Amino acid sequence: MQRMKEIVDLLNKYNYEYYTLDNPSVSDAEYDRLMQELIVLEKKYPNDVLPDSPTQKIGGKIIDEFDKVVHNVGMFSLGNVFNEEELIEFDNKIRKVINNVEYVAELKIDGMGVSLEYKNGLLFRAATRGDGTVGEDITHNVKTIKSIPIKLNEPVDIVIRGEIFMSKKSFETLNNDRKEKDLPLFQNPRNAAAGSVRQLDSSVTASRNLDAFLYHYPLTPFKTHYESLEYMKELGLKVNPNIRLCKDINEVIEYIKKWTELRDTLPYEIDGVVIKVNDVTKYDEIGYTAKVPKWATAYKFPAQLVMTKLKDIIFTVGRTGMITPNAVLEPIKIMGSTVSRATLHNEDFILNKDIKINDYVYIKKAGDVIPEVVSVELKRREDVKPFVMIENCPICGEKLINPKGFVDYFCPNDNCPARNIEKLIHFVSRDAMNIEGLGERIIEDFYNYGYIKDFSDIYKLKDKKEELVELEGFGLKSVNNILDNIELSKSNSMERLLFALGINGIGAKKAKIISKQFPSLELLENSSFDELNNIKDIGPILSKNIIDYFSDDDNIRELNELKKCGVNFEYRGKKILIDEEYTNKRFVITGSFDFITRKEIKDFIEDKGGFISESVSKNTDIVIVGKDPGKKYDDALKLNIEIWDDKILKEKLGLM
DNA sequence: GCACCTCGAGTTCA
DNA sequence: CTCGAGGTGC
Numbered sequence: 073m074q075r076m077k078e079i080v081d082l083l084n085k086y087n088y089e090y091y092t093l094d095n096p097s098v099s100d101a102e103y104d105r106l107m108q109e110l111i112v113l114e115k116k117y118p119n120d121v122l123p124d125s126p127t128q129k130i131g132g133k134i135i136d137e138f139d140k141v142v143h144n145v146g147m148f149s150l151g152n153v154f155n156e157e158e159l160i161e162f163d164n165k166i167r168k169v170i171n172n173v174e175y176v177a178e179l180k181i182d183g184m185g186v187s188l189e190y191k192n193g194l195l196f197r198a199a200t201r202g203d204g205t206v207g208e209d210i211t212h213n214v215k216t217i218k219s220i221p222i223k224l225n226e227p228v229d230i231v232i233r234g235e236i237f238m239s240k241k242s243f244e245t246l247n248n249d250r251k252e253k254d255l256p257l258f259q260n261p262r263n264a265a266a267g268s269v270r271q272l273d274s275s276v277t278a279s280r281n282l283d284a285f286l287y288h289y290p291l292t293p294f295k296t297h298y299e300s301l302e303y304m305k306e307l308g309l310k311v312n313p314n315i316r317l318c319k320d321i322n323e324v325i326e327y328i329k330k331w332t333e334l335r336d337t338l339p340y341e342i343d344g345v346v347i348k349v350n351d352v353t354k355y356d357e358i359g360y361t362a363k364v365p366k367w368a369t370a371y372k373f374p375a376q377l378v379m380t381k382l383k384d385i386i387f388t389v390g391r392t393g394m395i396t397p398n399a400v401l402e403p404i405k406i407m408g409s410t411v412s413r414a415t416l417h418n419e420d421f422i423l424n425k426d427i428k429i430n431d432y433v434y435i436k437k438a439g440d441v442i443p444e445v446v447s448v449e450l451k452r453r454e455d456v457k458p459f460v461m462i463e464n465c466p467i468c469g470e471k472l473i474n475p476k477g478f479v480d481y482f483c484p485n486d487n488c489p490a491r492n493i494e495k496l497i498h499f500v501s502r503d504a505m506n507i508e509g510l511g512e513r514i515i516e517d518f519y520n521y522g523y524i525k526d527f528s529d530i531y532k533l534k535d536k537k538e539e540l541v542e543l544e545g546f547g548l549k550s551v552n553n554i555l556d557n558i559e560l561s562k563s564n565s566m567e568r569l570l571f572a573l574g575i576n577g578i579g580a581k582k583a584k585i586i587s588k589q590f591p592s593l594e595l596l597e598n599s600s601f602d603e604l605n606n607i608k609d610i611g612p613i614l615s616k617n618i619i620d621y622f623s624d625d626d627n628i629r630e631l632n633e634l635k636k637c638g639v640n641f642e643y644r645g646k647k648i649l650i651d652e653e654y655t656n657k658r659f660v661i662t663g664s665f666d667f668i669t670r671k672e673i674k675d676f677i678e679d680k681g682g683f684i685s686e687s688v689s690k691n692t693d694i695v696i697v698g699k700d701p702g703k704k705y706d707d708a709l710k711l712n713i714e715i716w717d718d719k720i721l722k723e724k725l726g727l728m
Numbered sequence: 729g730c731a732c733c734t735c736g737a738g739t740t741c742a
Numbered sequence: 743c744t745c746g747a748g749g750t751g752c
Contacts, residue, residue: 256742390737410741415745437743438744440743441741442744614748
């Protein structure tokens with residue numbers, strides 16, 4: 073079919089031009105006409121459909137859920153700088169490591185990160201960023217995006233990272249369309265793009281007019297980032313045309329100034345500028361922090377500020393009794409949503425910012441989500457009332473306390489209804505007992521009806537099934553669902569229960585650390601202050617909180633009730649084999665070993681509850697020394713720290 | 729005793 | 743996200 077091939081070639085050429093030239097040689101109307109003709113032809117001759125036909129990109133597959141994808145190269149996030157000084161500091165730190173640094177400055181597209189995996193030049197898999205290690209498989213949807221080629225110009229195996237976004241124009245069209253159909257509107261192009269990519273039905277994604285820029289080649293063989301980008305263009309990948317190679321940080325600053333001004337003229341939204349060291353071979357030398365690479369950063373444009381009236385300051389009570397002042401605002405639209413509340417954190421925050429009731433205040437959205445009061449417009453101040461911290465709990469009336477050295481005030485009443493409800497909400501929450509279907513509203517209702525007061529009452533709800541079914545808004549189906557999930561939660565591993573109990577200062581992470589060393593609640597109950605205090609990352613205050621918790625008769629009674637209800641008290645995860653010689657001891661490894669890998673030593677020690685640290689200090693317990701040890705060995709000798717040579721190590725490992 | 733980092737607690741709206 | 747507190751290292 074000669075004509076079919078002609079059209080396919082034309083359309084592919086057009087797609088390419090559309091994203092690389094300002095004035096493509098084919099008009100929108102002509103493109104649509106050709107597409108129509110092609111669809112008719114392909115219907116007529118389904119056997120002759122060409123593999124690189126653009127119609128093959130319009131998916132129609134509906135899937136049940138997204139598969140998880142483990143990124144074979146981690147997808148890191150970037151650190152942020154918010155002004156010129158911070159940027160110069162970023163540059164200074166890099167120039168301490170390497171001189172004559174060149175940067176690549178790129179527009180930071182406000183969209184959604186994506187990882188593309190090509191095999192033999194064909195798009196094999198596309199995944200979201202997720203937590204950086206595990207993302208979601210969105211291949212079926214990404215195939216519908218015109219600017220992401222299904223086939224590259226060379227048959228290579230390659231992983232490429234980029235950003236999927238929606239143009240300002242498409243966003244407007246989409247929202248106008250949704251308005252007509254009375255559908256909820258998207259807040260901004262980024263949410264629209266993210267929502268569209270996460271469609272189970274890819275024909276919906278196809279209709280959304282998504283676009284993409286690719287900007288990163290993680291395992292590049294090239295010496296510089298700029299060369300990688302050039303190569304990506306050769307492959308047919310769409311790279312943003314406004315990328316600039318900068319000789320030094322001053323050129324980066326120039327670039328930022330230019331785009332701060334031109335920002336609104338772009339057809340898509342940007343929220344800053346990304347700056348990367350051009351020389352890829354220096355990345356390891358410059359290094360990484362725990363979270364982000366040190367060889368790149370994002371300059372973020374200042375967030376949008378809006379002014380509104382602060383009508384009142386009210387107070388909420390958390391599960392710990394912590395009192396939090398909240399600003400009641402004249403509702404105002406900011407970045408797509410209407411805000412009427414914002415946290416004021418504590419008394420100091422309010423006094424430092426000199427916030428008074430009836431003031432006009434500037435609001436921004438921190439991380440584009442959480443509203444935050446930035447400052448007061450003193451020029452508009454009139455008829456204001458001073459802020460006065462309350463002295464009694466707004467719910468139960470108990471006199472508040474302000475522990476020495478604390479900024480926050482607390483309601484000390486263990487039976488405060490507000491606290492009780494918050495404790496129950498925490499107990500069922502996702503990282504705690506994870507009881508789905510038992511949401512905040514329902515907890516509140518059940519508490520007020522008197523069905524639940526203590527944690528264990530949740531497990532006794534099944535005895536009241538007949539009554540619950542009669543409640544307004546509940547039916548047999550919803551009640552059954554809740555009761556099923558309550559039953560399921562009984563078998564949770566100990567760390568969830570420990571976290572759910574809500575001991576002060578014991579969050580999800582600490583609960584897990586503790587559970588590994590005291591793998592049942594009974595063992596924890598019988599632990600001593602010293603044993604707890606010895607655990608790494610658990611100090612005297614948390615140890616005391618735990619001891620106090622288990623010394624309280626009410627708590628013991630409640631734990632017995634939970635046990636009676638059949639709630640699991642055991643830790644089900646990987647346990648530590650407690651061993652005096654290893655548990656909570658700090659090890660440092662130096663030199664090399666021919667009979668074992670470092671990873672194996674590390675696993676051996678960590679299985680017994682020991683820790684590996686990188687440098688020797690007076691807190692190091694044991695230094696393991698192999699062949700050709702480094703400075704760490706000298707440090708160990710100086711500080712008189714126990715040393716295990718390869719012979720001792722072999723004995724300990726049971727190899728001799 | 730101070731500087732650093734990690735963690736916990738509370739947080740908005742649809 | 744932001745804040746303060748707690749833990750640890752120097």
